[in-house]
Amino acid sequence: MNRAILRHACGVLVATLAGGLAPVASRAAETEVYLSWGSPHGAPGARDTLVRACGDSTRVDTLYLSFVPGEDFLLPAITNRVEFTAMNGDTLPGYWSFRSGSRGPGSCWGEFGVSSMAGCPFPFPEGYNLSGATFSRRDGKGFLRVGYAVSAKKPGTVRAGTHYCLARVLFQHGGKGSPGCDQPLRVTWSEAVFHLDRGNERLVLSGRGHPVYLRTR
DSSP states (O other): OOHHHHHHHHHHHHHHHHTOSEEOOSGGGGOEEEEEESSSTTSTTOBSEEEEOTTOTTOEEEEEEEEEOSSOEEESEEEEEEEEEETTSOOOOTTSOOEETOOSTTEEEEEOSOGGGTTSOOSSOSSOOEEEEEEEEETTEEEEEEEEEOOTTSOEEEOTTOOEEEEEEEEEOOOTTOTTTTOOEEEEEEEEEEEOSSTTEEEEEESOSOOEEEEEO
């Protein structure tokens, strides 16, 4: 990976964690974010609720992350947090743990700018990037973190009103008989951080969009 890009992306992520980026106040704050199962939000096949057979370790379920900007802006990076919580308020069962970046039962991985998202453009230009999707557990919840960054010298330009597909995250569930397999879940895009090409400005959206659900039959 190009070192300048890596420095830029790491700098953005470090500044975010340290609270060192200034929030932005503009029409960009009208940006909307969407989660959906099966297809990008608004596309044929998109669903708010996914119903699956408990213990089917051969099936791969796909969660799409997309957004519509409130105004035109340059976008060198975006970081996101999606929360998985048990519907009944209980602690998320151990079944809902996924190895990140691998394949096979009990794993998840992210895909960016894939051709199957035709009609829902990718917000970043082609070239070097720092990207990833990781799953972790804390305080009885699951957390999916999805991020993408390009060179600060060649940011993507997003247009107001255009529906962009950031990523799709694929989940291959564990085998039958695992405790918690039948636990229904609520999935919420709890935070989206758009790192704008305006000095140190960032657009932070918390609790935006409607949750989606996962149930078993």
